[in-house]
Amino acid sequence: xNSDTTASVSFLERLRNETTDAHTALERIxxxxxxxxxxxxxxxxxxxxxxxxxVVSALETEVxxxxxxxxxxxxxxxxxxxxxxxxxxxxxxxxxxxxxxxETTNDKAFxxxxxYVVEGSxxxxxxILKNIQANLGLDENAGATYFAGxxxxxxxxxxxxxxxxxxxxSKTNSENQIIAGANHAFEAIHKHLSA
Numbered sequence: 001x002n003s004d005t006t007a008s009v010s011f012l013e014r015l016r017n018e019t020t021d022a023h024t025a026l027e028r029i030x031x032x033x034x035x036x037x038x039x040x041x042x043x044x045x046x047x048x049x050x051x052x053x054x055v056v057s058a059l060e061t062e063v064x065x066x067x068x069x070x071x072x073x074x075x076x077x078x079x080x081x082x083x084x085x086x087x088x089x090x091x092x093x094x095x096x097x098x099x100x101x102x103e104t105t106n107d108k109a110f111x112x113x114x115x116y117v118v119e120g121s122x123x124x125x126x127x128i129l130k131n132i133q134a135n136l137g138l139d140e141n142a143g144a145t146y147f148a149g150x151x152x153x154x155x156x157x158x159x160x161x162x163x164x165x166x167x168x169x170s171k172t173n174s175e176n177q178i179i180a181g182a183n184h185a186f187e188a189i190h191k192h193l194s195a
Contacts, residue, residue, distance in 0.1 A: 008166035011175050018179050022186035031193045035128055040135050046092035051193050053083040058100040059118045066111040070168045082146040089143040101192035103184055109174035112165055113181020119161050122149035
């Protein structure tokens with residue numbers, strides 16, 4: 001393992017360790033727990049989709065422009081349209097008030113930490129997708145597109161994101177700001193989903 005790879009692994013371990021509590025707290029709030037229950041209702045699912053639509057829309061409009069020179073494939077990572085389509089498919093309404101749960105800053109590293117959290121949720125989406133398929137009869141083609149992530153490219157897209165993020169962190173010595181942004185994202189999403 002070369003020194004760049006070792007530093008990247010060490011940073012990713014630190015990032016995971018320093019965000020574990022906030023991540024766990026987010027997973028435990030009622031709206032998050034509801035979509036993983038066997039008795040999940042279409043209304044609970046629609047509520048979650050609406051809240052996540054606001055989160056993802058804010059990411060795409062406020063955060064993505066600030067990290068576009070770091071993450072090369074942001075246009076392939078847009079997911080708000082999938083959430084809108086899923087909501088439409090189940091008869092839900094798309095929020096139009098444009099709530100932004102995130103702190104607005106021009107700090108690229110901090111914004112990269114926010115993106116890390118939302119992008120990482122594509123991995124967990126596969127577990128949610130299984131539950132939604134089994135209990136609501138929706139799938140990646142109709143009603144649960146968002147949770148399919150990037151399909152069979154989800155793993156490689158995640159690795160690509162991590163590589164670009166860790167490369168930036170190494171070049172700019174910005175690990176602390178990325179971690180701060182990630183913790184902010186977990187806490188901001190927690191607050192938004194709990195409102």
